[in-house]
Amino acid sequence: MAPVDRVDHNVLERTSLQTRLSEDTNTPEEQLKDIIQDLYQIMVQVSTYDSAGRSSREVLINEIKTLSESLRTLHTSASPPNNLPSVPPELLEYVEHGRNPDIYTREFVELVRRGNQLMRGKLNAFGTFRDILAENMTTAMPELRDDVVQVVEATGGVPPGRRNGEQSQSQPQQNGANSNHASSSAA
Structure with missing residues (x-):
């Protein structure tokens, strides 16, 4: 040494x-x-x-x-x-039973796609509900219009009365209700 x-x-x-x-x-x-x-x-x-x-x-x-x-x-x-890479137990079962792991991957991707479509549908439904609720609230309680607009903008929606282009607040509320009906029938 x-x-x-x-x-x-x-x-x-x-x-x-x-x-x-x-x-x-x-x-x-x-x-x-x-x-x-x-x-x-x-x-x-x-x-x-x-x-x-x-x-x-x-x-x-x-x-x-x-x-x-x-x-x-x-x-x-x-x-x-x-902390090791996570291998799903289902994938291990596929391999243990002599099945192709690509089948598992394909089924998993299809399952995720279906889940994404379902989630997108729910998001669209809630968005439509938000817009209809906001429109009805501003019609029924005009004093809450500013609060409703703030909530709708914060949640990513288009405030009532601005769906088919900008309308001033001085225009009657009937035009806003008619534009909402036209935009919902176009969708």
Whole structure:
């Protein structure tokens, strides 16, 4: 084995643990490299251990504490099994039963497409309901018109009376009701 350079243990004592604690954000690969380095440092300390010298004992204790902290950091930051790419159990069943996983993918895409169409239909229905409700509220309670317009605009709708182009607020409400009827029959 090649000779090892002398390390200033006083500097190592103070900074080693602080450095390890600040490196909690390292990747697991870097943390493994740190653990290997810690093991190497312990090997050096054991090979140069002086049983009569108190400083050798303290340095070795600090190196073991550093190794323990590095192992703890790696353990807490190692990705748990559920961080792996998620493979649906149904897909695994397809493969286990000798079926083509492309069939599962095709069925899944069709299911998602149907769900998206259903959701789009619901969104359109609620949007139409919002517009009709807003129109009827402004007709029945004109004093709430500003609030209704604010709510309709905040939810992505076209405020009552502005569906077929901008109309001023001074125009009669009947024109707004007629334009709503025309826009709903065009849709």
